[in-house]
Amino acid sequence: MGLKPPAPAALGVLLVLALLALAHLLPPPDRSPHPLPASSPPGSRQEGAAPLSRGRAHGKRLPVPPTHLRRGQPHGRGRRRRRGVAGDIPPWLSDDDLQKMRLLAEGQVVSKTRVPAHGQVLRVGLRAVGDPERDASPASPEGDCQDGRCGLIKRPGDLYEVLAFHLDRVLGLNRSLPAVARRFTSRLLPYSYTDGSLRPIIWWEPDLRHLEDANNDQNSCALGWLQYQEMLRPHGLTPAARDAPCSSIPHGEWSRLALFDFLLQVHDRLDRYCCGFQPDPSEPCMEEMLHEKCRNPSELVLVHILVRRSAPSRLVFIDNAGRPQHPEEKLNFRLLQGIASFPAAAVATLRSGRLRNLLLESLRVDRELWESQGGGEGLGPFLRTIEKRASILLRYIQERNLTVFEEPPR
Structure with a gap:
């Protein structure tokens, strides 16, 4: 007996299977990226590829400086912007600046000394929050200052020193010492320093060269x-x-x-x-x-x-x-x-x-x-x-x- 020809339904199934196999053998179609329309829904690929400066904010956001003033820093999708309590940190403030500013703004006052010939200026030793030496070792005014953990507290009328520090960094001069504004509560300080007034505190540079005179x-x-x-x-x-x-x-x-x-x-x-x-x-x-x-x-x-x-x-x-x-x-x-x-x-x-x-x-x-x-x-x-x-x-x-x-x- 000869074989019966396949039924039409069986031929249809075989044809579908053959097309599927052929699709797996062919190279994938070109999927080069194209910009998505502005009306793309939330969660679309456009949102995921947004610049980092437009990401989620934790508090108020600072304006982003123009790229021609970033002083050679990378920009675009790969740029990593540092974040601070007020938003993105400007690129002209270095990591060293920020570390010293944080010590000045948050460090615990552990010692104080008068500065000769500067009656209204106090030099204070500071210990950062989380510093293992803060509780493990006694305060040493000279030792702390030589380690770069001191600041000069000046008069309320000297607050423009803080503005001058930021002007120095914005202009790219980088010659002034880090400075912040702060209110003090330490019991080590005289009352005039803890009365709620805002004072500038300037980082003490231990490496300055002074004349012996x-x-x-x-x-x-x-x-x-x-x-x-x-x-x-x-x-x-x-x-x-x-x-x-x-x-x-x-x-x-x-x-x-x-x-x-x-x-x-x-x-x-x-x-x-x-x-x-x-x-x-x-x-x-x-x-x-x-x-x-x-x-x-x-x-x-x-x-x-x-x-x-x-x-x-x-x-x-x-x-x-x-x-x-x-x-x-x-x-x-x-x-x-x-x-x-x-x-x-x-x-x-x-x-x-x-x-x-x-x-x-x-x-x-x-x-x-x-x-x-x-x-x-x-x-x-x-x-x-x-x-x-x-x-x-x-x-x-x-x-x-x-x-x-x-x-x-x-």
């Missing part, structure tokens, strides 16, 4: 105004300038200092005698009769010129509160005298039109300062002052055809 211990080297101007000469150092105590400090350091001091109108370093403007009778330079020495430049000296023992060619900026209320018509241009070029990154930030927003982003990291000053609105007068001085400085650079220099790689 008790009357001039706020300098790393003794430098007169005429020597300083000689060192700034553009055509190389004269024999006298090469022998100056601060001759190892390059021109770029003085340029950073001059730019910083002009924006803040800090006179104490480069012009403690107020020779560059007509001071009010209440100015310390008038009360101490220093202004009269302006007639004899050979008697003028620079103060607070400090370097680290480990980095003698790099300045450290201290006492940066400046004069936010200094009137525009009395701006001290003597602070810029002899400076022929300025750091390119700082000048670019001043020209960007973003200085106010970048400062606001940075200042919001210091929650105590931000809330006590009324946020961005309360800080507005200070920011407008800095913006105005920045505009004047840029005009000064342009009118004199001064140059800029690139920062060396770090």
Whole structure:
């Protein structure tokens, strides 16, 4: 007997099986990614691929700085942004900055010492929360400070030191010491320090080099105004300038200092005698009769010129509160005298039109300062002052055809 031909239903089943087998043998179709429409539902692939800066927030979020001001940091989908109590941490605040700021803001006060010739300044030892040595070892003021666990508590009127620290970091100068605003409750401190007033606390740098002269211990080297101007000469150092105590400090350091001091109108370093403007009778330079020495430049000296023992060619900026209320018509241009070029990154930030927003982003990291000053609105007068001085400085650079220099790689 011959085989019967298959039924039509059986042929259909065989055809389906053959097509399925063929589909497994063929390569998969092209699945290159395409942007999903804006109306994609929650949980779609678009949400999963969103930039990290648009992820879920824990509290208020800081504005993201423009990519051209991130100072070479990676951006895009692979960028990892650090987070803090107020939102994303700006890239100009380093991990070391944040560690020191956290110690200053949260560390337990374990000791206190007076600073000679600074009646309203206390140096305090700090132990971080969770530090195993906090309870295991007794407080040692000198030992704690040598280990980098100390801070200087200053007067409430010196809060602008905290603003100056953030300006320093936003401009990429990185020469000032970390500072935060804080209210103190420790029983080790006098009542005037625990009455609820907000005070700045500045990280104590154990590596600063001080002169042995008790009357001039706020300098790393003794430098007169005429020597300083000689060192700034553009055509190389004269024999006298090469022998100056601060001759190892390059021109770029003085340029950073001059730019910083002009924006803040800090006179104490480069012009403690107020020779560059007509001071009010209440100015310390008038009360101490220093202004009269302006007639004899050979008697003028620079103060607070400090370097680290480990980095003698790099300045450290201290006492940066400046004069936010200094009137525009009395701006001290003597602070810029002899400076022929300025750091390119700082000048670019001043020209960007973003200085106010970048400062606001940075200042919001210091929650105590931000809330006590009324946020961005309360800080507005200070920011407008800095913006105005920045505009004047840029005009000064342009009118004199001064140059800029690139920062060396770090």
